[in-house]
Amino acid sequence: MNQREVGGRFEEQAAAYLQEQGIQILERNFRCRIGEIDLVAKEGEYFLFVEVKYRGSSRFGRPEEAVNPRKQKKICQVAQAYLQRHGLPEETYCRFDVVAVDGRGQLTYFRNAFGGI
Template sequence: MLGWLRKKSEIKTEELPLRRYTPQAARQRDGARAEMLAKAYLIEQGLTLVDANVACTRGEIDLVMKDGRTLVFVEVRWRKTAAYGGAVASITPSKLKKLLTACEVFFQHYPVWRSSPCRVDVVALQGSLDQAQIEWLKNVTG
């Protein structure tokens, strides 16, 4: 899946445990709030929630949603200001690599989803969380 980001032999995902994470610090709580806003937005757009806050030692998945028959792994990015490019610019190849590793681990722990078509989306929130502008980027790795 998406070999342009990394070579298949670099990471042995079958050995990575899957876990849930919870926000601890104030900044993480703001991130969790941004994820809740993104989840509500996607549900309004017709997607359904499958899972959230899934992590392994090499990456994490903010939201796992279904769009029809397609399984959608969602990365949520939030920035208060557009300085340094804003939320969309904060999506780096390194971040995508970690996300894809977590997706592979997800499929290993939940083989029922392996035959489903899938994609990676980004929901970028910009500005105050009370009035954030939301941008939904579909299939960012395809």
């Protein structure tokens, strides 16, 4: 199984988990020229931009640590592109979440993991 397939499997797991929490998945792997967001979802009036990170071991740190300031900035830029593409106003309520999956397949959900837009 290549990295893309592994990532896809954990994105599916994350999406299922979020749906169990009552969160509506709007889009998977939203892409634009700037980059990609793993999951776009909606909870109440909030649009959620969700990054899914998997690490097979803690050798290079925990999965959530990979969502560093540089990655956060890119996610925010892609989120802005999503809002523009869908004709949503800049005042749209947004939240940036992270789903971290460790080598045992243990999922940890970080709501409002970082500020943005």
